[in-house]
Amino acid sequence: MTILKARSMFAILAIVSMVLTVNPPSAMAHRLSVFAILEGDTVNGEAYFNDGTPAKGCPVFLKVNKDQTLVKGKTDEEGLFSLKVPSPMPNRLEVIVEGGAGHRGTTTIETSRKGNETVKDANAKTYKTEGISLQGVSEEAIETAVRKVVREEIKPVIDELLKLNLELSKPGITEILGGIGYIVGLTGLALWIRGKKRHE
Amino acid sequence: MHIAEGVLSLPVLVSGAAIATAGTAYGIKKLSFETIPRCGIVSAALFVASLIHVNLGATSVHLVLGGLGGILLGWSLFPAFLVALLLQAVLFQFGGLIVLGVNVTNMALPGILAGMIGRAMLKANINPFICGFTSGLLGILGSAACVAISLLFRGEAFMTSAVMITSAHLPVMIIEGIVTGFIVSYLSKTDKTFLEGGIK
Numbered sequence: 315m316t317i318l319k320a321r322s323m324f325a326i327l328a329i330v331s332m333v334l335t336v337n338p339p340s341a342m343a344h345r346l347s348v349f350a351i352l353e354g355d356t357v358n359g360e361a362y363f364n365d366g367t368p369a370k371g372c373p374v375f376l377k378v379n380k381d382q383t384l385v386k387g388k389t390d391e392e393g394l395f396s397l398k399v400p401s402p403m404p405n406r407l408e409v410i411v412e413g414g415a416g417h418r419g420t421t422t423i424e425t426s427r428k429g430n431e432t433v434k435d436a437n438a439k440t441y442k443t444e445g446i447s448l449q450g451v452s453e454e455a456i457e458t459a460v461r462k463v464v465r466e467e468i469k470p471v472i473d474e475l476l477k478l479n480l481e482l483s484k485p486g487i488t489e490i491l492g493g494i495g496y497i498v499g500l501t502g503l504a505l506w507i508r509g510k511k512r513h514e
Numbered sequence: 515m516h517i518a519e520g521v522l523s524l525p526v527l528v529s530g531a532a533i534a535t536a537g538t539a540y541g542i543k544k545l546s547f548e549t550i551p552r553c554g555i556v557s558a559a560l561f562v563a564s565l566i567h568v569n570l571g572a573t574s575v576h577l578v579l580g581g582l583g584g585i586l587l588g589w590s591l592f593p594a595f596l597v598a599l600l601l602q603a604v605l606f607q608f609g610g611l612i613v614l615g616v617n618v619t620n621m622a623l624p625g626i627l628a629g630m631i632g633r634a635m636l637k638a639n640i641n642p643f644i645c646g647f648t649s650g651l652l653g654i655l656g657s658a659a660c661v662a663i664s665l666l667f668r669g670e671a672f673m674t675s676a677v678m679i680t681s682a683h684l685p686v687m688i689i690e691g692i693v694t695g696f697i698v699s700y701l702s703k704t705d706k707t708f709l710e711g712g713i714k
Contacts (some may be wrong), residue, residue: 345606417517418520418521419518420520485605490565490605493605496601497557497561501554501555508547
């Protein structure tokens, strides 16, 4: 037993030192989750494995359909990516992150509602707010400014969403116990069938 | 270890499914009334094993337990993995339903072979810890090789991806070896009949 203990201690030490030096890519997780949103004409997003480790330096593709890749990029050290979409903006964008070793995460963004919502307010050019005349300011400038403010305002909400998404991508105790229950049931079923055959 | 949906080409998917179907049919045929509970327990262990993430350094690893399953179940490891991976795909979105056959084959086949080696070593009266360690290590090594072969037809050069996947799984190989070693040496002390369980 002491030999066994010494041996396993040695092995554990070996693993620890190996991991500390080699630091292999996170290839043993099983699921790659992608979360992406469209901000203006830029797709910002995050990719992480199901245990919460970010997918570092992985290729990211923006696709219109299966064969047509619009933009290619890479995730950074925190698994974040930011890709500019060339105009015209397609109605639907597929975001694909390749994690290597058979890992792949996808998500789609519906872009069609953007762009259509440009408010055509005839009074826009004569608005007066707190004494500052907006006369002469182009609609585009107002839109850009509003977009910028809104983006900053909703940043905490988006961060919270990202966190929630990460939490949700981890398996919960309900699923785990449910799965074990299924296996117990299947075993019982198999025993029942075999038992009946044995009886006959 | 789990290959994601949409990564593999059709011939790989079809051959994986064919091997898994044949293996499962053969494995079920080999099951006897006495060994069904064992198959269920191993299946539950396989189902849970990949949920337990051990954080090592910057990455995290999880167990597969293919080698242990091979020692305990022989060819009946196929149905055990099929059930475990099916539930993982449905409940946790690990892998997927279309790639299920390939994933089952990649984990079960090397596990069975590693189990055969472990059984032969046990019968030759080699220290049970070493037998278990060898099986556990070879199971992961074989699975990593199978994943690399599956990805071969996708244009990822075999040698680079094999080296990448294997090096990423080095820590898992050793941890799995230690865990399997302890379980096998415990079983050989407490239950001398565990090898003669009727599964050959």
